[in-house]
Amino acid sequence: MSKEWLDGIKWDDRGLVPAIAQDAETNEILMVAWMNAESLELSMREGRAIYWSRSRQKLWRKGEESGNVQLLREMRLDCDADVILLKVEQIGSVACHTGRRSCFYRKLDDNSLTWETVEQVLKDPNEMYAK
């Protein structure tokens, strides 16, 4: 199988690029994680989002614990070839480990200059990870 599509990507000095997961239907941004070449190739092969966990230093098949798998609908690359965009179908509606749909649930309040939580918890994280 050709790997030319991987060679064109500008990995950083750790061999990683940021990957944005976006809802394929609503365009909502669900989360940002990191990918190395192996995780990107596996994502393509398996048709689901597979990231590289920087904290655990291992492949992270999104949803492997929580069940919140991201089915891959489309993959995009930016002009600088250093950011990946995944258009996904978010199984279970929840992408964030806090139980919210999106990880971007904090909004800057212009008056108070504080990050306000503006999205609801849809699933109890204790239930999501209690396996």
Place this chain on the structure above:
Amino acid sequence: MSKEWLDGIKWDDRGLVPAIAQDAETNEILMVAWMNAESLELSMREGRAIYWSRSRQKLWRKGEESGNVQLLREMRLDCDADVILLKVEQIGSVACHTGRRSCFYRKLDDNSLTWETVEQVLKDPNEMYAK
């Protein structure tokens, strides 16, 4: 002016975080660039996207050359506090230096395993930067 909202952000070892610019109306992802604390604070103060250019090692007021300014409508922070999301109004319709609306104009073709260009050039880059 309080800077607590900046202190909560987890800057990387270069003092940067990725920032996603998303169309505030359509949710289309326009581009990803980088911000340091100064660029983030200036973005908030001036109400427009101001990035940190890694290649030029200086502040980059998006649109300063091209005119393609991004007016800031809303700012979000992710659960790990290491990615910023800017909801913007893209002046001039074009975010990418190639003259396309979005930098994510290449799509992985599943059959050929090549990155196919799927978005049109809206503005001639030579005109955008011919100042």
